[in-house]
Amino acid sequence: MSDNNDVLLKVSDLKMHFPIYRGVIQRQVGAVHAVDGVSFDVRRGETLGLVGESGCGKSTTGRTILQLYKPTAGEVFFEGTNLVSLKREEMRWMRRQMQMIFQDPYASLNPRMTVGEIVGEPLSVHNVAAGKEIQERVAHLLELVGLNPGFAGRYPHEFSGGQRQRIGVARALALQPSFIICDEPISALDVSIQAQVVNLLEELQEQFNLTYLFIAHDLSMVRHISKRVAVMYLGVIMELANRDDLYLDPLHPYTQALLSAVPIPDPMADINRKRVILEGDVPSPVNPPSGCRFRTRCPIADKVCAESRPEFREVRPGHFVACHLVS
Amino acid sequence: MPDLLLDIKGLETQFKTPEGIVHAVNGVSFGLKEGETLGVVGESGCGKSVTMLSVLGLVASPPGKVAAGEALFLGEDLLKMPAEKLRHVRGAQIAMIFQDPMTSLNPVLTIGRQLEEPLMLHIGMTKNQARDRAAELLGMVGIPNAKERLNDYPHQYSGGMRQRVMIAMALSCSPQVLIADEPTTALDVTIQAQITDLVKRLRNELGMAIVWITHDLGVVAGLAQRVLVMYGGCVIEEASVTELFASPTHPYTIGLINSLPRVDRNAHSRLYSIEGQPPVLYQKPHSCPFAPRCKWAMERCWKENPTLDPVADEHRVACWVDTKTGRPR
Numbered sequence: 168m169s170d171n172n173d174v175l176l177k178v179s180d181l182k183m184h185f186p187i188y189r190g191v192i193q194r195q196v197g198a199v200h201a202v203d204g205v206s207f208d209v210r211r212g213e214t215l216g217l218v219g220e221s222g223c224g225k226s227t228t229g230r231t232i233l234q235l236y237k238p239t240a241g242e243v244f245f246e247g248t249n250l251v252s253l254k255r256e257e258m259r260w261m262r263r264q265m266q267m268i269f270q271d272p273y274a275s276l277n278p279r280m281t282v283g284e285i286v287g288e289p290l291s292v293h294n295v296a297a298g299k300e301i302q303e304r305v306a307h308l309l310e311l312v313g314l315n316p317g318f319a320g321r322y323p324h325e326f327s328g329g330q331r332q333r334i335g336v337a338r339a340l341a342l343q344p345s346f347i348i349c350d351e352p353i354s355a356l357d358v359s360i361q362a363q364v365v366n367l368l369e370e371l372q373e374q375f376n377l378t379y380l381f382i383a384h385d386l387s388m389v390r391h392i393s394k395r396v397a398v399m400y401l402g403v404i405m406e407l408a409n410r411d412d413l414y415l416d417p418l419h420p421y422t423q424a425l426l427s428a429v430p431i432p433d434p435m436a437d438i439n440r441k442r443v444i445l446e447g448d449v450p451s452p453v454n455p456p457s458g459c460r461f462r463t464r465c466p467i468a469d470k471v472c473a474e475s476r477p478e479f480r481e482v483r484p485g486h487f488v489a490c491h492l493v494s
Numbered sequence: 495m496p497d498l499l500l501d502i503k504g505l506e507t508q509f510k511t512p513e514g515i516v517h518a519v520n521g522v523s524f525g526l527k528e529g530e531t532l533g534v535v536g537e538s539g540c541g542k543s544v545t546m547l548s549v550l551g552l553v554a555s556p557p558g559k560v561a562a563g564e565a566l567f568l569g570e571d572l573l574k575m576p577a578e579k580l581r582h583v584r585g586a587q588i589a590m591i592f593q594d595p596m597t598s599l600n601p602v603l604t605i606g607r608q609l610e611e612p613l614m615l616h617i618g619m620t621k622n623q624a625r626d627r628a629a630e631l632l633g634m635v636g637i638p639n640a641k642e643r644l645n646d647y648p649h650q651y652s653g654g655m656r657q658r659v660m661i662a663m664a665l666s667c668s669p670q671v672l673i674a675d676e677p678t679t680a681l682d683v684t685i686q687a688q689i690t691d692l693v694k695r696l697r698n699e700l701g702m703a704i705v706w707i708t709h710d711l712g713v714v715a716g717l718a719q720r721v722l723v724m725y726g727g728c729v730i731e732e733a734s735v736t737e738l739f740a741s742p743t744h745p746y747t748i749g750l751i752n753s754l755p756r757v758d759r760n761a762h763s764r765l766y767s768i769e770g771q772p773p774v775l776y777q778k779p780h781s782c783p784f785a786p787r788c789k790w791a792m793e794r795c796w797k798e799n800p801t802l803d804p805v806a807d808e809h810r811v812a813c814w815v816d817t818k819t820g821r822p823r
Binding site for chain 2: 220221327329330357358359360361362363365366369384386387388390391411414424425426427428429430431432433434435436437442444445448449
């Protein structure tokens with residue numbers, strides 16, 4: 168990968184295999200290869216979009232970066248510190264700088280806590296503020312995300328989905344992190360509310376020079392928000408490039424098929440499109456195909472694709488592809 | 495209008511909840527012509543699913559109640575039909591597929607058994623005839639080794655395959671109308687593309703009319719011929735699909751289309767967004783349900799719920815404002 172000075176996060180050959188136990192003595196009989204060797208950089212101040220279909224390992228990648236799961240192998244460098252080797256307490260300290268916004272605004276807020284307690288909790292847990300200062304900071308944070316500071320005494324159920332997601336954003340911002348992982352932050356929201364939340368995320372990014380890893384399956388929204396985009400399939404990154412390179416000139420057959428499958432809200436544009444319809448379903452990550460993960464559904468797969476795993480290589484400046492047949 | 499298969503007039507549906515009566519559907523009227531595909535678009539809670547469930551008599555009562563209106567199917571009112579007769583229309587003449595293919599199949603019966611049931615019930619096939627036809631249907635929706643896979647249970651099928659089974663089941667009695675309630679929402683885009691392609695192919699082969707309920711304007715653009723846009727339990731715009739996307743006229747439709755980023759082009763620096771939230775209707779709307787979020791709203795919008803009036807050929811809009819000029823219509 169390029170030696171860019173302003174690399175904030177560097178992930179190299181990260182693997183997360185979840186063991187499967189069976190039988191009376193709970194012997195390990197296999198593993199779910201959720202993330203199977205992914206490498207990428209996130210540069211300071213950018214938004215890296217991470218897209219893929221359900222079960223491709225994109226959320227697991229996000230969680231493993233934050234060490235919410237202990238990775239099976241690989242390294243994660245944040246500002247030069249290898250997070251994998253950190254002790255619990257040291258990692259807790261690092262988490263001040265890296266926060267997460269979750270997909271489901273209904274499940275990710277404790278229903279028994281008031282909004283003030285939810286947003287203020289990170290401040291007291293990390294001993295950043297106490298007493299009255301917490302209240303002031305909470306009021307400021309709520310204002311920042313477009314909520315009335317007077318709502319601090321209310322409970323999550325009194326808010327709509329979009330408002331709850333704003334609460335989640337306020338909580339993530341409480342410790343003034345530099346890096347936020349947005350794990351499908353808008354996919355549970357209605358269309359007219361999605362734009363509100365995305366605009367908010369972009370405003371905050373500009374205001375605080377935040378770096379985002381934006382995980383989503385909505386390729387249209389990822390095109391809007393990202394500077395660079397990585398496409399995952401079955402635990403592996405298939406293609407990574409600048410946004411325009413990826414959307415205008417996708418090189419990997421999976422990216423091509425994925426982009427052509429996205430419906431376009433314009434009947435005229437839809438008529439003239441070339442569509443690649445993939446056959447079949449995504450194989451099980453318990454027993455992924457040999458060689459290239461995508462070969463079982465790939466329209467151009469060759470013999471070599473079954474024999475060896477394609478290297479993730481830079482075919483054009485900044486444009487990485489894992490495919491034997493792309494030159 | 496001639497040759498209407500379905501003719502819905504002034505439909506109103508309410509639900510009793512502890513917080514009060516929710517007016518989910520408020521005077522919805524539309525027609526469905528033979529062989530056409532009608533898209534029904536709207537966000538959660540706008541009443542799009544409840545409208546179609548009401549038509550089929552599938553709203554649980556209590557707490558739900560179809561309070562007013564008619565739903566004519568080939569001239570007969572489905573809302574007044576005796577339960578036994580309605581059961582025969584449902585499934586045989588009007589079939590429905592649901593959003594979640596995981597929960598709409600019975601997990602303890604084989605796929606074959608579930609496919610055979612409507613065939614024996616509605617068409618009066620024998621067990622053996624039904625078995626053969628079931629295999630044929632599975633093959634038609636693109637499931638390989640159809641004959642062997644009849645003996646599988648739903649959990650042995652993937653999400654996309656289960657939705658194919660639902661479609662096979664819905665089409666098994668050659669219905670004239672297929673109502674699809676967000677059938678691809680739970681699926682990944684590549685699988686969604688497979689399913690919409692399948693539906694297009696079957697539509698051309700079998701010629702049934704389709705009502706496709708969705709929140710995804712992209713899916714509607716590629717599939718429907720005519721579109722209803724719903725908001726707050728009312729139809730707020732109705733047009734052909736090309737007309738709707740070329741000249742959306744209701745402020746909500748305009749906002750919705752503009753707020754979507756597109757995969758085929760770079761968006762503007764900021765997404766257009768509709769501020770505020772959709773309403774919860776504890777009262778029957780006496781003003782325009784969209785007025786609180788509308789930047790065009792005038793005095794009249796707060797006093798009277800607009801009627802659905804034509805603005806062009808086959809294009810109707812419920813709005814007091816002419817959004818092209820900003821003046822009263």
